[in-house]
Amino acid sequence: MVFDYKKEYKEFYLPKKKPSIVELPKINYLAVRGQGDPNAEDGEYKQSIALLYAIAYTIKMSKKGEHQLEGYFDYVVPPLEGFWWQEGLKGVDYTRKEDFHFISLIRLPDFVTKKAFDWAIAEATEKKKMDFSKVEFLSYEEGLCVQCLHVGPYDNEPETVALMHDFMEKEGFQLDISENRYHHEIYLSDARRVPTEKMRTVIRHPIKKSY
Numbered sequence: 001m002v003f004d005y006k007k008e009y010k011e012f013y014l015p016k017k018k019p020s021i022v023e024l025p026k027i028n029y030l031a032v033r034g035q036g037d038p039n040a041e042d043g044e045y046k047q048s049i050a051l052l053y054a055i056a057y058t059i060k061m062s063k064k065g066e067h068q069l070e071g072y073f074d075y076v077v078p079p080l081e082g083f084w085w086q087e088g089l090k091g092v093d094y095t096r097k098e099d100f101h102f103i104s105l106i107r108l109p110d111f112v113t114k115k116a117f118d119w120a121i122a123e124a125t126e127k128k129k130m131d132f133s134k135v136e137f138l139s140y141e142e143g144l145c146v147q148c149l150h151v152g153p154y155d156n157e158p159e160t161v162a163l164m165h166d167f168m169e170k171e172g173f174q175l176d177i178s179e180n181r182y183h184h185e186i187y188l189s190d191a192r193r194v195p196t197e198k199m200r201t202v203i204r205h206p207i208k209k210s211y
Contacts, residue, residue, distance in 0.1 A: 002074045002075060002076055003073055003074065003075040003076070003109070004075070004076040005075070005076070005078045005107060006076070006078070006079065006188075012024065013078075013079065013186060013188070013202065014149075014188075015147050015148060015149050015202060016148075016149060017148065017149045017150075017151060018148065018163075018167075019146055019147070019148045019163055019164045019166075019167035019168070020146070020147060020148070021144070021145070021146055021168070021171060021173070021207070022144075022145055022146075022147055022204075023143060023144050023145070024141065024142035024143060024145060025141060026139055026140065026141040027107055027108075027139070027140060027141075027142070028107070028108040028110075028112065028137065028138070028139050029081075029105040029106060029107055029108060029137075029138045029139075029140060030052050030055050030056060030105065030106045030108060030117075030135055030136070030137070030138075031052075031103050031104065031105050031135070031136040031137075031138035032048035032051050032052055032103070032104045032134050032135055032136070033048075033101075033102070033103050033104075033134070033136070034047070034048050034101075034102055034104070034134075035100060035101045035102065036098060036100065037097040037098045037100065038097065038100060038102070039097065045100075045102060045104065048102070048104040048134070049080065049104060051130075051132055051134060051135050052080070052104055052105075052106045052135065053077075053106070054124050054128060054130065054132070055117075055120050055121065055124055055132060055135050056077050056106045057077065058120045058123050058124045058127075059108070059109070059112060059116070059117075059120045060075065060077055062120070062123075065123075067119060067123070069111060069112070069116050069119070070111065070113075070116075071110075071111035072111055073109070073111065075109050077106065078106055078107035079106075079186055079187055079188055080104065080105070080106060080186075080187045081104075081105040081106065081107070081184065081185065081186045081187065082102050082103065082104050082105060082184070082185050082187075083102060083103040083105065083182035083183070083184055084100055084101070084102050084182060084183045084184075084185065085100075085101050085102075085177075085179075085182055085183060086099045086100060086101065087099070087101070090175065090177050091161075091175075091177060091183060092183050094154070094155050094157065094158065103138070103182070105138070108137075114137050117137040118137075121135060142181075142184070142204070142206065143181075143206065144173075144176075144206065144207055144208065145184070145204045145205060145206050145207060146164045146165075146167060146168040146173065146204070146205050146207050147164070147202055147203060147204040147205070148160050148163060148164050148202075148203055149200060149201075149202055149203075150200070150201045150202070150203050151197075151198065151199070151200055151201075152196070152197055152198075152199060153196045153197070153199065154199075154201065157201070157203060160203055161203060161205070164203065164205060165205075168205075168207050169210070172209060172210050173207040173208065173209060173210055174207065174208060174209075174210045175205060175206070175207060176206045176207050176208040177205065177206055178206075181206035182206070183203075183204075183205060184202075184203070184204035184205070184206075185201055185202065185203055185204075186201065186202035186204070187201055188200040188201065188202065189201070
C-alpha cells in the first residue's frame, strides 16, 4: 500500500474550514529559498518549484534504479508548501507581491537521510544536466500553530487569516511570526487545473501563549 502523508496526518494536511490549534514536530524537507513575485513567469518562485519536484521524483523513482535507498517505502509525493515573509512586516501584505521572500518546500519521507538527499542531488544533476545547488535538506520544527483550510483565491486569504487570529486570541494565544517562524501555506490544489474559486490551501501561523 502506498503511504500518503495527507491521509496519515490529516491533522496537518486536511484541516477543516474553521481554525484549530496544532503542534508540529520536527520534519525534514526539500527546500529552495528565493524572493520576488510568485506569479512572475520567469521568477525565482516558479524556478524553485521545478527544482523541488525534480529531486522529489528522483527520490520516489529510485525504486526502479540500481541504487536502492535504505528503508525505502512507496509513497505519494507530499504537497508543495511555502514559508512566506516580507521584510519589516509581521505577516504578509498581498498587495506587495514583489517584496515576498519565500522558502519553497516538499516534505521528505522519513527514510530520506542527508546521505540519501546528497545521492538524489548528484543523480538528478547527472541525468537532467541542471544545477540543483539551491536545493537544501532542511530540518524544521514548526511547533505550536493556528491553522485553517482556505478555499478560494490566494488574494482572499486575509479573510481566513482574520478568522484564525480571532480564534487564537479567544483561546489565549498570540501571533508569534518572527525571523525564524513564518506564514505557512500548503497547496492542496494544482493552480493550473483547479478553478480559482475552488483552490484549497492550508494556512498556518505560529503562535505562543498570551501572558
